[in-house]
Structure formats: C-alpha cells, structure tokens
Amino acid sequence: MTTATLSTQKPGGGLKRLVERHPFLPALLIALVLLALNGLYQPRSVSFIGITGLTKTYLALMMLAIAQTYVVYAGDIDLSVGAIVSLVNVVIVVLMEKMGGSGFSVVVALGVGLLTGLACGIVNGIVVAALRLQAIVATFATSIFFTGLALYVMPVAGTPAPAAFWRTYGGRFFEVPFVFYAVVVLAIVLYVLARTRLATQLLAVGDDAQAAFQSGLPVTKIRIQGYALCGLFAALAAFCITGDTASGDPLVGGKMTLFSVAAVVLGGSALSGGFGTVVGSIIGALIIGLINSLVFFVGTPSEWQNLVQGLAILVALMAGVLVGRRARA
Amino acid sequence: MTATTQTPAKAAAPSPVLAFLKQPLVVALILIAALLILGEVLSPGFASAQQILRLLIVAALLGIVAAGQNLVILGGREGIDLSVGGVISLSAIIAGNVMNGADSAIVPAVLACMAAGAFIGLINGMGVTLLRIPPLVMTLGMLGVLQGLLVVVRNGIPSGFAAPGLSRFVTQPFLLGLPGIIWLWVAIGLLMAFMLTRTVYGHRIYAIGSNEQAAYMAGVPVRAMRISLFMLSGVFAAITGICLLGYSGSSFANVGEQYMLASIIAVVFGGTPLSGGKGGYTGTMAGALLLVILQGILTTVHIDESGRQMVFGATLLLLMLFYGRGRAMRG
Numbered sequence: 001m002t003t004a005t006l007s008t009q010k011p012g013g014g015l016k017r018l019v020e021r022h023p024f025l026p027a028l029l030i031a032l033v034l035l036a037l038n039g040l041y042q043p044r045s046v047s048f049i050g051i052t053g054l055t056k057t058y059l060a061l062m063m064l065a066i067a068q069t070y071v072v073y074a075g076d077i078d079l080s081v082g083a084i085v086s087l088v089n090v091v092i093v094v095l096m097e098k099m100g101g102s103g104f105s106v107v108v109a110l111g112v113g114l115l116t117g118l119a120c121g122i123v124n125g126i127v128v129a130a131l132r133l134q135a136i137v138a139t140f141a142t143s144i145f146f147t148g149l150a151l152y153v154m155p156v157a158g159t160p161a162p163a164a165f166w167r168t169y170g171g172r173f174f175e176v177p178f179v180f181y182a183v184v185v186l187a188i189v190l191y192v193l194a195r196t197r198l199a200t201q202l203l204a205v206g207d208d209a210q211a212a213f214q215s216g217l218p219v220t221k222i223r224i225q226g227y228a229l230c231g232l233f234a235a236l237a238a239f240c241i242t243g244d245t246a247s248g249d250p251l252v253g254g255k256m257t258l259f260s261v262a263a264v265v266l267g268g269s270a271l272s273g274g275f276g277t278v279v280g281s282i283i284g285a286l287i288i289g290l291i292n293s294l295v296f297f298v299g300t301p302s303e304w305q306n307l308v309q310g311l312a313i314l315v316a317l318m319a320g321v322l323v324g325r326r327a328r329a
Numbered sequence: 330m331t332a333t334t335q336t337p338a339k340a341a342a343p344s345p346v347l348a349f350l351k352q353p354l355v356v357a358l359i360l361i362a363a364l365l366i367l368g369e370v371l372s373p374g375f376a377s378a379q380q381i382l383r384l385l386i387v388a389a390l391l392g393i394v395a396a397g398q399n400l401v402i403l404g405g406r407e408g409i410d411l412s413v414g415g416v417i418s419l420s421a422i423i424a425g426n427v428m429n430g431a432d433s434a435i436v437p438a439v440l441a442c443m444a445a446g447a448f449i450g451l452i453n454g455m456g457v458t459l460l461r462i463p464p465l466v467m468t469l470g471m472l473g474v475l476q477g478l479l480v481v482v483r484n485g486i487p488s489g490f491a492a493p494g495l496s497r498f499v500t501q502p503f504l505l506g507l508p509g510i511i512w513l514w515v516a517i518g519l520l521m522a523f524m525l526t527r528t529v530y531g532h533r534i535y536a537i538g539s540n541e542q543a544a545y546m547a548g549v550p551v552r553a554m555r556i557s558l559f560m561l562s563g564v565f566a567a568i569t570g571i572c573l574l575g576y577s578g579s580s581f582a583n584v585g586e587q588y589m590l591a592s593i594i595a596v597v598f599g600g601t602p603l604s605g606g607k608g609g610y611t612g613t614m615a616g617a618l619l620l621v622i623l624q625g626i627l628t629t630v631h632i633d634e635s636g637r638q639m640v641f642g643a644t645l646l647l648l649m650l651f652y653g654r655g656r657a658m659r660g
Binding site: 127131132136138141142143145146149151152155258261262265271303304305306307309310311313314317318321322325 | 407409411456460461462463465466467469470471472473474475476477478480481483484590593594597602603633634635636637638639640641642643645646649650657
C-alpha cells in the first residue's frame, strides 16, 4: 500500500517481500490469533452480535489510531488527540441538547464537531510545524488547553446525548448494524486518502524532512495538513464515543491518547516517520480491544485484568517493533 | 538559539550580553523572578517566605524525578521515560506498606523502593538497548504494566501510611529553616552537576547523546550506559514517590500520574532539548521551579478550573517559544 520503501527492491524470500509491502500483516496475524482465542474461550464473542459489539466499542479507538497515524507518517506525534475527542464530545452533546435533539440538530452538531476537530488540528500543526516547538511537549500543552475548553463547555460529565443520536449509532438498517455501514464508508474514505498526494507527501517528510524540503515540498504546510487530518479523525472518534456512551464527558478521551500511540506502533508503523499504514493502526486498535476482551473471557480475576492487559500490550508492542524492523531491514 | 551552554562562544557571538540572556538557565531564572512578582501582585502574600518554602518543596518533588528524566533525555536516541509516573505511584505504595507509620522501617522502605525503581529501569533499558525498542514505546508499554500492577497491589494490601520521620523530612524545617527534602534536592543538584561536568561517566552521557556511533567507536559501552541511565531514572522516580508519601501522609490512587509529562516539560524548560546530547541539570532545576510557580499562581488566582487549564496550556506554549526551537528548513 503506502509504504515509503517503494523503490528499493531487496533480494529475499517471498514472505519477507510480502511483509515489506504490507507491514500490517504481522499485526493481522496477531489479531486473528487473538480472535481465535476469544472464540475458544467465549464462542459467543465471535458471533455476529459479538463482533458487532466489539466494533461498536472500539470504532472510536480505531478512528483515533487513524488520526495518530497521519501525524506519525510525518515523524510527528500528537499527544492532544484524547483532549480533542473530549472537546468534540462535549461540543456536540451540548449543541444537540440546546437545539432540541432533532435530526437536524444532530447534523448541525456533527458539522460543528468536525470543524472543532479541524481547528484543534490546525492549532497543533501551527504550533509544531510553523513555530517549530517540540511535538511531544507542545501537543501536551495544547491538550491542557483543549481540556480547559472542554471543561468550559461542560464543567461536569453527565449531560445525555439525544436518543436520535445513540439509537442511530447502536441501531440497524435493513438488518445490518449501523457501525458496519460506518466501517464501509471509512474504508472508502481511507482508500481515497491513501491515493492522495498528501499521504505520500507526509511519508516523504517523515522519511527525510530535509530531502523533502530540498526537492521542493512545502514541508511546514504538509505537516500542518497532517495535524489537520488528525484533528478531523479525532472528531470522528468523538462521534463514535458519543454514540457508544450516549453522554458528554469533558475528560472522556484523556486515557485514549496513549492507546492511540500504542495502536499505531502495534500496526507496524515507525514512530520516527516515513513508514507505516493506516490499516495497520486499525488492526492495532483491534488488537488492544481483543486483548482486553480475551483477558476478561479467560476468567482473569478482576484486579489482575489491568496487569495482564498491560503485559500483553507490552509484549505485542515489542513484537510489532521487532517484526516491523525486520521487514524494513 | 545556537549559544551553547558549555562555551561562551567568543568568536561568533555579536553581543556577550545578549548571548548571556539567551542561555536557558538565565531565561528560566528571569521568568521565575517575573512570575514571583506577578504572583505577589495578583495575590499579596504569594511571594512570602512561607509560600516560597511550600513551592520549593513541591518543586523538589518534581525536580528529583526530573533528574532521572534529564539523564535519559541527555543520553539521546529519542530517550524519554514515560514510566516515571507509574514508578512514583508504585514507590509511594511500597514505601507506605513497608514503613506503615514506623520510623524504624524507613531505611528498608527506601531501599525497597529504590530497588524496585532500579529494576523497572533495568527492564526499560534492556528493552531499549537489547531489543532496540524506541524508548517512547518501551516506557509507554511499561507504564501500562505498572498501572495494572498498581491495581493488583492496591486490592491486595492496604495502602499504608508515612512514618512521622519521613513526613518531618519533607515538611518540617531541618537546617537553616529548610526541610530535609530541599537539602536533598540541593545535594542531588550538586551531585548531578559534578557528575555531568567532571566525571568520565558524565562525559560519556553527552558522548552517546550527541553521536552514539562515534561514542561506540571511541570505546564507550553504549548499551551499559543507556541501561544505567534508565535505572537512574527509575531510582530518582522512586525517591520522588517516597517523598510524595511523606508530603501527603498516605498514598492514594495514581499520585504519580501528573509527573510523567511535567518532568519532561521541566527538562525542556531547563534547556535540554528532547534530541539529547546537550543541556544539564541546573537548568532543569530552574525549569521545575518555573513550572511549580506557574501552577502556584494559577491555583491562587480565582478562576474556574476550565480557565485555569486554558491559561496554563497557553502559558506553557508561550514559554516554549523562549527555548530552543527547531531549526528552520534551509535549502
């Protein structure tokens, strides 16, 4: 797909070349094994309803992992994605409530939500790329700012989202759950995005910013666009989480930031930039979800669940890095 | 920007005064003075001796963990330790349970915490060097493990509480009216300065931080060095955890969480760029003070939590503009 190492043909086995061209394959393998294990311990988890539930719960993290991927492409990082999710979540919930919760209000709120995410992303891009602050600390600072904004919009959690919103997200059309339509639309959008110039340019900047600059690419503008795209997908993640929790919470996204980074790494993308796939990040998010549910299905005592999840994610992270590097080497 | 801290740059500097003013440490000290004046104006009594002492204690808590963070960042290769927050929380729990209010158990508690911190650092360091996992990923994964471990520990045993001796050490005057923790911080500052400027070990940290390949060629045991830096980071985080227990009396959920990014920002405000290889701890101490005073001002001013966070975030961004920004692209 969109790997940066397109030109260099290296000698090696067919399997190696396959992984090199599709760096998400190891992650896919891990995800399939986890899925099988899930099915082994809880047959219902791989049923239609089980998969629907999993998608419904983890679509938000998938969106956020996608968001993070576009910044990581360019060798940047965004530690404010969780705060953007929180901000968009409270903005749309408050707007929908103020406008009466009709279908029209939902559409308006979603539009405003997308613009909010876009604005946050552009702010991040300007701070990191134009003002040249260090991405880790600068996006942490903006995350504090965005959290403040979210607390201003909704000081305490609990305002419910209108029924029209979450009934749609959790509902079915023609016997097919809504989230699957969302996944199909998402797949088309991602396919188109992967073919745009921007995706290639982001990877080029991440691979070697100096070389990209010298070959005439507007590096600063491209990095800002990457952050803007990240903000948009963070807004989509907020829509999903609002559909799933059916309420507003000014701190709902906070914990998701580091998981989004983990999902990107699990998917085989390099944090140093220039190498990665969006598909991998989606699978990475899925792996986190599957690990969480497997730990539950295996019957781990509740107080041990977080530790086992943490260990499993650490091991998977290591595997992702090691396999990814082998594919590139 | 290019005025390095080690050499006053006699040849190229256009104005020695300007070069002096652009040093990160000087920037931080000027900002600290300005913030203290601002705080006193906004709420009279802010810069009173008692308040400054309280701010110093809080700054020492941050400064000690930032020492380890500083070392890891100085060592370069995208060095960063996201697990310090988890180590601090864990250390506070271990210390609370081992001493459980008994002065006689302070020494074993301190040793146990430092051993735990060193062990976690050892694993981080081995993952980073032997498996070559990027530090951000390795320590992020470790943070997840530690957070899980905290849940297990918390459910299994009571959280324990600080020995009176430890609380006195952190909060009560010890020498010249200052509590022991501030003297400890000063001692750590002197030790770090000596180590970084006068010892082979310190010079090797800069060496691997600025050019790992060259350091390796010159015979520096790069892997062992890097592992030791992560271990030191774990130990410093453990010390902050113990002191935090003494400060609050008993350990509560995830006390250390706020220190993860705060320690990194203190290092950056102190003039050590995240790319490593240059900078030092004296600046980081000033950076920790700066951050704590800023937070102190925001808590004394009467504004909503939302406004406080917005001002804090915006101020952090503004302050970052004073420090080493990245180089502009040139053709």
